[in-house]
Amino acid sequence: MSKIINTPLTDEVINELKAGDRVLLNGIIYTGRDAAHKRLVELIRKGERLPMDIENQTIYHVGPCPAKPGQVIGSAGPTTSGRMDAYAPLLMKHGLKGMIGKGLRNKEVVDAIRKYNCVYFAAIGGAGALLAEAIKESEVIAFPDLGAEAIYKLRVENFPVTVVIDREGNDLYRIGKEKYKIV
Amino acid sequence: MREVNVKEIANVIERLCIESNYYLPEDVKEALQDSLKKEESPLAKEILQDILKNQEIARRTQVPICQDTGLAVIFLELGQDVRLTGGDLNEAINEGVRRGYKNGYLRKSAVDDPFLVRKNTGDNTPAIIHAKIVAGDKVKIILAPKGGGSENMSALAMLKPSDGVEGIKKFVIDTVDKAGSNPCPPIIVGIGIGGTIEKTTLIAKEALLRTVGQHNPNPEIAKLEKELLEEINKLGIGPQGFGGRTTALAVNIETFPAHIASMPVAINIQCHVARHQEAII
Numbered sequence: 001m002s003k004i005i006n007t008p009l010t011d012e013v014i015n016e017l018k019a020g021d022r023v024l025l026n027g028i029i030y031t032g033r034d035a036a037h038k039r040l041v042e043l044i045r046k047g048e049r050l051p052m053d054i055e056n057q058t059i060y061h062v063g064p065c066p067a068k069p070g071q072v073i074g075s076a077g078p079t080t081s082g083r084m085d086a087y088a089p090l091l092m093k094h095g096l097k098g099m100i101g102k103g104l105r106n107k108e109v110v111d112a113i114r115k116y117n118c119v120y121f122a123a124i125g126g127a128g129a130l131l132a133e134a135i136k137e138s139e140v141i142a143f144p145d146l147g148a149e150a151i152y153k154l155r156v157e158n159f160p161v162t163v164v165i166d167r168e169g170n171d172l173y174r175i176g177k178e179k180y181k182i183v
Numbered sequence: 184m185r186e187v188n189v190k191e192i193a194n195v196i197e198r199l200c201i202e203s204n205y206y207l208p209e210d211v212k213e214a215l216q217d218s219l220k221k222e223e224s225p226l227a228k229e230i231l232q233d234i235l236k237n238q239e240i241a242r243r244t245q246v247p248i249c250q251d252t253g254l255a256v257i258f259l260e261l262g263q264d265v266r267l268t269g270g271d272l273n274e275a276i277n278e279g280v281r282r283g284y285k286n287g288y289l290r291k292s293a294v295d296d297p298f299l300v301r302k303n304t305g306d307n308t309p310a311i312i313h314a315k316i317v318a319g320d321k322v323k324i325i326l327a328p329k330g331g332g333s334e335n336m337s338a339l340a341m342l343k344p345s346d347g348v349e350g351i352k353k354f355v356i357d358t359v360d361k362a363g364s365n366p367c368p369p370i371i372v373g374i375g376i377g378g379t380i381e382k383t384t385l386i387a388k389e390a391l392l393r394t395v396g397q398h399n400p401n402p403e404i405a406k407l408e409k410e411l412l413e414e415i416n417k418l419g420i421g422p423q424g425f426g427g428r429t430t431a432l433a434v435n436i437e438t439f440p441a442h443i444a445s446m447p448v449a450i451n452i453q454c455h456v457a458r459h460q461e462a463i464i
Contacts, residue, residue: 020226020425065250065290074288075241075250080332080365102423103332103365124230124423125332125367126456128250130237147303148290160233162226162425173364176426180224181419 002160008056009097014119017163019170023121024158029058029100031152033079036143037087044094051142051151054091058098063148064138065128073138073154075128078102081120085109092116100161104173114169121161122172134159184266185320187464189275192267192322195462196276196310199326200255200283203460204247207238211371211432211457214395218369218429227427231369234422234455249456252289253328255280255310256388264320273312281306292331313385325392327459333370333452336362339384342446351376351448352411358450359415359431364424367454371395371433372415375449378439387449390435392459399436408434422455432457 005013007027017023030052032040043050061081065074081088081101088099089112097118102125113120123131137155144150164172212235219231241248257276261267269275284291284307293308294301311329338358342350355374362370375387398405411434421427432455441447 022226022229063250063290063292065247065252066288068246068288071246074290075247077250079251080335082365102367104363104424122364122423122425124233124237126249126454127233127237129241129244129246129248130233132246133240148292162423164425172426173424176224176226176421176424177363177419178426179419180421180426180428182417 004158007058007098009058009119010056011117014097014117014167017119017166019163019166019172019175021163023161023163025058025156025161026158027156029060029154029156029159031062031064031154032059033061033063033149034083035146035149036151037084039143041087041090044090052153055095056097057095058100059091059096060154061099061101064132064152067138073132073135076132076135077128078123078125081105088112092118105165110165110169110171113165114167117167119163119167120165122164123161131159184264186266186268187322188269189267189272190269191464192272192324193275193279193282195324195464196257196279196326197283197286199324199460199462200280200289200328201287203326203328203458204252204287204289205245206242206460207248207456208459210395211455212238214432215369215455218432222427222429224421224425224427226425227422227429230422230425231429247289248458249330250290251292251330251332252284253330254293255307256327256329257310257312258325258327258389258392259312259314260317260323261314262319262321263316265322276310276312277308280308280310322464323461324464325459325461327392330454330456333366333454336366336452337450339380339447339449341380342448344444344446346446348407352414354448355411355450356414356418359452360418362452363420366452367456368420368424369422369429369432369455371435371453371457372411372431373451373453374434374436375451376436376438376446377441378447379442380447382439383447384449384451386437386439387451390437391451391453391457393435395433395457404436404438408436
């Protein structure tokens with residue numbers, strides 16, 4: 001049974017999420033992958049304004065396909081989040097609460113998730129067509145020159161994700177593997 | 184000599200770019216359905232169901248299965264009795280890729296210069312072209328888009344001949360274990376053993392083109408494929424790395440004679456969106 005939650009994420013909602021929970025997300029999320037993360041972090045370091053307020057927001061690590069005529073967005077599954085590890089702790093320090101992606105995160109990211117009470121969700125890698133159906137509105141709000149890597153503001157309805165790293169640092173990738181490992 | 188116009192090759196490549204990204208091969212779909220029956224983890228079952236549902240949506244609504252529509256990897260088998268007309272073959276292939284990625288609304292994922300500027304080339308060219316001259320008067324084209332997530336988890340080792348089968352097994356299991364959730368399991372593992380450094384990686388990639396469930400014709404190698412699949416599925420990584428029995432759908436090994444001093448082993452990892460389509464002109 002999936003938990004239905006709304007964005008922006010509050011501490012009350014995050015406190016209830018446990019690694020392994022299936023969640024349906026509703027509301028606004030922002031996209032961002034390698035190049036956009038690099039630019040966001042450069043802006044923070046220079047003390048400049050970000051193109052969006054990231055307080056309590058969620059960033060989805062994705063570079064979608066172009067939309068066909070009549071489509072809100074093209075296929076839009078997650079990319080490997082580990083490439084964002086170098087930037088994620090600073091964004092969490094500045095208010096980011098949620099990340100959606102796939103794959104392993106490093107210790108600095110897990111430490112930041114615990115320190116700033118955040119959550120890391122995984123969407124199903126390779127399920128770009130299914131995930132795009134849960135995206136109801138899409139608009140480029142920053143870095144249009146980056147193409148698929150630009151920042152999009154998305155409105156999602158019942159967007160299916162799984163909690164991988166919860167606020168206590170529990171990691172589904174470790175827990176799940178240990179449970180099903182045959183020695 | 185049979186004449187083939189390169190414009191026809193461009194047209195076929197355009198079509199294959201689109202079809203390979205919209206339609207998951209039947210054998211991969213069947214392997215996913217089989218694994219769903221065997222899977223023990225309730226969460227893993229839900230994930231496998233979503234993966235199957237996703238390819239169905241892609242097929243029905245004519246959209247890419249995965250947003251990473253890859254670099255266009257092309258295996259071209261050119262019959263020696265074919266005379267190509269109508270222009271430059273490499274340019275025609277890239278023109279086919281350019282049109283396929285544009286008209287199919289596929290993502291353009293090629294960047295140049297790869298370590299300095301990393302500027303998107305804008306049309307997903309250049310294609311990665313592996314051409315072979317073969318007997319006959321036909322042109323065979325296999326198009327296999329390759330995403331970055333699984334490619335990044337691939338590996339090469341110049342093992343010593345004395346490392347033997349145990350050395351190969353250890354390298355494969357360690358590589359898959361270390362990759363964990365990153366290459367979007369359930370995966371297909373293509374393994375090349377022997378040859379030179381470029382030959383071994385090429386046959387590892389060719390191993391990914393094999394129909395899922397088919398084994399190497401050499402019974403000893405087929406046995407090793409089965410053993411490795413079993414060992415990998417004991418790791419517990421499971422679909423998407425959430426834990427479960429289905430970490431890999433297949434292990435395919437291709438071999439080539441090696442130098443007396445060498446035993447290179449390449450592992451090319453493929454995610455569950457194991458795309459490839461072919462055509463013969």
